[in-house]
Amino acid sequence: MVGEHLLEVKNLKTTFLTEMGSVVAVDGMSLHVDYGETLGLVGESGCGKSVTAESIMRLLDERTTKYEGEILFKGQDLLSLPEKKMVDIRGNEIAMIFQDAMTSLNPVYTIGNQIVETILTHQKVSKKEAYEKAIEMLRLTGIPSPEKRILEYPHEISGGMRQRVMIAMALSCKPSLLIADEPTTALDVTIQAQILDVINELKKELNMGVIMITHDLGVVAEVCTRVAVMYLGQVIEEAPVDNIFTNSLHPYTKGLLKSIPKIEGDRNKKLYTIEGIVPSLHNIPKGCRFAPRCSFADEQCRTQSPVLKETDGGHKVRCWHYEKIGQMEEKIDVTATS
């Protein structure tokens, strides 16, 4: 895409300074989001998805965290902004919703109070207008009779409702970027679908960019336009959503896709798993980070780190042998079918 992106992360490196030394949680992260686009950020627990989101919002404790690289939001580097400016951006320009809807609302205030507070923080409107706006936002997220709900406390409504309230609150100032950190993980499947619909609808309505952090590839397929797969603090593959599912190049992505249970096929067959476990961030493997668990790894993989290479049509992959692996698999497919 030509021109300026809504959000462009360039070579982000987030380091935690812990008592046991520094830990690089996100290393050389680059991604971009455009208006009206949903970027999926997938990967297993601890691969740095949430840290990336928190770095964009600059939520991490700055005394124990070091950011390097650039986070350009509408052309402005968020990492060099003073905290005061950042407060204006949070909630107003970039908003975030969380995994745990049950605890992300303050129990001592009514729902209305909390949404109104957010509106009043960023906009110069009267309290009455703010209340009207809050009711309006709740209605947009599909909450029935919002003028009654607005007087209730968080413990009086269900988890799905609370997530809707969170969304209403996050979007009350019409941000241009929404970061959704596993917004549906704590909800059951029906509510999940509804919440994803709400996010999708509002995305279109407000023409905002969305970063959808998840480890659920089903969610990715449903809402994302582009996907970045993360492994151990790095993006290892980035592609339009269809490419990821039909033509993934990185062995890790292939492995992830293979381990999804299929509705058709032999039910007695064991599920595919990726061998080994994710190494600790204290002990990052030399060379390609996935090499110790990769069945295609050779000497080059173990000594030299691959870079994120663009293949075609916005498809990027961080692997030395993706072409070879692709050819090998084609051969296997041909022999299997013939």
Added chain:
Amino acid sequence: MEMKPSIQMEPKIDYDNFTSIRNQLKKEQRSLFIKRFLSNRSVVIGGSILLVLIIFAIVGPMVSKYTPLEIDPVNRLQGPSAEHWFGTDNFGRDLFSRVAHGAQVSLGVGLSVAFLTAVIGLFVGLYAAYYSILDHIFMRICDALMAFPDILLAVAIMAVLGPRPVNVIIAVTIVKIPVVARIVRSSALVVKEQTYVEAMKTLGASSWRIIWFHTVPNALSPMIVQVTYIFAIAIILEASLSFLGVGIPAPNPSWGNILYDGKTVIYSAWWMTVFPGLFIILAVLGLNIFGDGLRDLLDPKSHKAINKQ
């Protein structure tokens, strides 16, 4: 899809109706709280004792025929009688009047200390929880203060400041601030890690807002309970200081220095130790029972079901 956002079919917001619903809800909540308050036996008993003492402190000096400083050498060390309800002390001063005025002093000191420790402890605890540099400074000071026995530290501070009623309040407050600060800090540390605090931050709340509007209401209950206990402890500490002669300076009455005066004549004039002692016991007992009740009341997990009829 039923949940599709639709702006067209939205009804007009009836704002008057909306406010009236809100007011009614508030009223209901208030009456429920009062019900809960009155159904808690400890709160009612402790509260009644306190109320009686406060009324005594206000009304007592008005009904007594003597001032607490009026010396009557002829009628020294008289037992309780119709003329002197609690008897007279070694200078012939009316003991009822002295105990009643002493109630004002003792309860006044206790209340001031409770209030001051609450306010200062809240500040110290909150900012210690949110800023690690302040945490190191404040908590080391608290450690140092807590290393001394309460009474010893209070005596030392009084020795520096000199014997004046205000100084008693200052001394006891300094002694008790660390207790409140620690409690506020620990509950603030818990609240700080809650998702809703992070959520508020992502919505652009300043740290000032997060601390005062989102942490305080969630961290207040343990502090309120502790402060009622501190009220009681402050009364005891004030009495101890006065008893040791470094508290409320004579001839002004306080329960502690009446006890001190009575100490030398304890075998011949029991009333001089019994009456102030009784009031100290009553005040401390009342406050402790009240505090226990308050703890149950403020803990949402211990709410008993109350019929809403």
